[in-house]
Amino acid sequence: MAENYADVVRTVGFRKAVEFALNETPGKFRALCGSKGSYSNKLEQIEDRFGDLYAEEIDERNGDTKNVDPDVERRWIAKPKRASVAPLLDPDDQMSTEVGLKSPLSVGVARAIRRYQDDKFLQGFYGTAYTGEQESLSAVPFKSANVMAVDYGNTGTPTGLTLAKLIGIKKFMRKNLVDLEIERPVIITTAEQEEDLLNIMQIQSKDYNPMTQQVLQSGQVVSFMGMDFLQAEIGNAKAYKLSAGSTVDGSGYRRLPVFLRSGMHWGNWLDFEGHADLRPDKNHSEQIAGYTCGAATRVLEDKCYQILCAE
Numbered sequence: 001m002a003e004n005y006a007d008v009v010r011t012v013g014f015r016k017a018v019e020f021a022l023n024e025t026p027g028k029f030r031a032l033c034g035s036k037g038s039y040s041n042k043l044e045q046i047e048d049r050f051g052d053l054y055a056e057e058i059d060e061r062n063g064d065t066k067n068v069d070p071d072v073e074r075r076w077i078a079k080p081k082r083a084s085v086a087p088l089l090d091p092d093d094q095m096s097t098e099v100g101l102k103s104p105l106s107v108g109v110a111r112a113i114r115r116y117q118d119d120k121f122l123q124g125f126y127g128t129a130y131t132g133e134q135e136s137l138s139a140v141p142f143k144s145a146n147v148m149a150v151d152y153g154n155t156g157t158p159t160g161l162t163l164a165k166l167i168g169i170k171k172f173m174r175k176n177l178v179d180l181e182i183e184r185p186v187i188i189t190t191a192e193q194e195e196d197l198l199n200i201m202q203i204q205s206k207d208y209n210p211m212t213q214q215v216l217q218s219g220q221v222v223s224f225m226g227m228d229f230l231q232a233e234i235g236n237a238k239a240y241k242l243s244a245g246s247t248v249d250g251s252g253y254r255r256l257p258v259f260l261r262s263g264m265h266w267g268n269w270l271d272f273e274g275h276a277d278l279r280p281d282k283n284h285s286e287q288i289a290g291y292t293c294g295a296a297t298r299v300l301e302d303k304c305y306q307i308l309c310a311e
Contacts, residue, residue, distance in 0.1 A: 014106065014288060015274035021110035022272065028232055029121035032186055033296060034261035038268050039079065043134060046075040046265055046299060076130040076137060077267040077297045080120065085112040086289035088282060109290040113272060115239055117294055122234060122243035124296030125257050125264065125304065143301045146172065150253045150308035158253065158310035160196040161189065165307050166225055169258055176302040183260045185227045185305075192311040193256060194231050197221040249308060256307040263303025269293040 037046065051071030087105055129140040151157055153164025169187075173180060189197070197203055203224055221229050235254065237244040247255055270293040279287050298304050 011274065011276045014276040015272075017103065017106040021107050022113065027114035027118045028230060029118045029188075030266055030294075030296070032230075032259075032261055033121070033264045033266035035264075035299070036266045036268065037077075039077070040269065042079045044077050044079070044267060045134075046077055046267070046297070049073045049075065049299070073131050074133065075265075075297070075299050076132075076134070077265065077295060078130065079267075079269055080293060080295045082270065082291055082293045083113075083116045084289060084291045085109050086287055088279065089286040089288060091284055091286075105288050109274070109288060113290050113292050116292060118232075119240045119242045120294060121264070121266070121296040122240060122246065122257070125259065125298065126243065126246040126255070127297075129298045129301075140298075140301065142298075142304070142306070146176075146302065146304065147255075147306045148172065148308060150251075150310055152307075160309045160311065161193040161256065161307065162196065163200050163202060165309075166227070169305055169307055170225065170227070172305060173260075173302075178260065178303060180226060183262060184223075185258055185260055186230060187227055187307070188230050188232055188234060188257045189221075190233055190235060190254065190311075191231070192254070193309055194221060194229075196309070197224070197229070253308040254311055256309055258305040258307055260300075260303040263298060263300040264296055265299045266296050267294060 035046075037044070049072070051073070053068065053070055056066065085108075087108065089105060126142060130137045131140055132138040148165060148169055151159065152168050153159070153162055159165070169185070170180065173185065198221065203221060220231070223229065234240055234247045234257075235244050240247075249255055270291060273291040275287070275289045275291075277287050277289070278284050
């Protein structure tokens with residue numbers, strides 16, 4: 001029997017507990033990425049995207065073939081730093097607490113990993129994307145033309161999330177040739193925008209939503225006008241340490257994420273790694289640690305939008 005048998009058994013048991021907890025209550029955002037990849041290098045190529053081509057009429061008999069060179073855009077994702085969470089379990093506490101499936105510590109570690117991954121999704125949505133050749137990458141900021149003004153539909157007066165803005169954001173997408181018959185847009189809202197939605201008469205009315213549960217009964221707006229809504233307090237710095245500041249603009253208006261799933265990519269370097277180890281330097285307290293490493297990035301600018309909202 002190996003000398004570290006107890007450590008191995010303890011670690012394996014803990015990893016299983018946390019993986020079960022992760023599957024039981026998954027994070028909200030990572031699953032919304034339309035594409036995913038597992039990577040190992042510091043900088044990884046996601047895809048080569050070819051521009052649209054157009055057929056032209058032939059205007060002469062036996063004429064020369066008119067060749068065209070398609071535009072190609074190469075998108076990249078950079079490896080972030082590893083993230084960890086490592087609480088200590090004191091031996092006195094261990095006497096009355098087991099690390100099981102519902103253990104507060106294992107569930108807490110699972111929540112920390114999920115929260116970090118959601119945070120990285122938002123950071124990638126608002127942040128800089130990269131394109132070009134590896135030797136000379138070009139930074140791609142969020143497309144300013146895809147940001148809806150806070151007074152859209154009511155010029156001069158900042159508004160929250162209104163029916164005019166919902167209609168307008170679909171207009172933005174249509175004008176950018178986004179095929180809304182294939183994909184449904186996703187809008188992430190906070191409690192403030194959820195209140196705005198619940199006050200929209202067309203959302204309240206059964207006439208406009210005959211086949212769905214009425215929102216005034218459920219208190220939730222899940223879908224409307226062919227768009228899906230996901231509620232999350234993205235401005236809460238406790239939950240989203242890395243990205244909360246990016247969810248408001250310089251004037252303090254909320255920057256609501258609106259996107260189609262195929263516009264976002266998740267890169268995974270380490271999904272989850274768990275360890276349970278005794279710490280002689282801590283009077284043999286047990287350290288329960290979880291590690292992850294992943295990031296998100298935009299891959300199609302015209303499938304990512306923002307709606308500015310007053311709160």
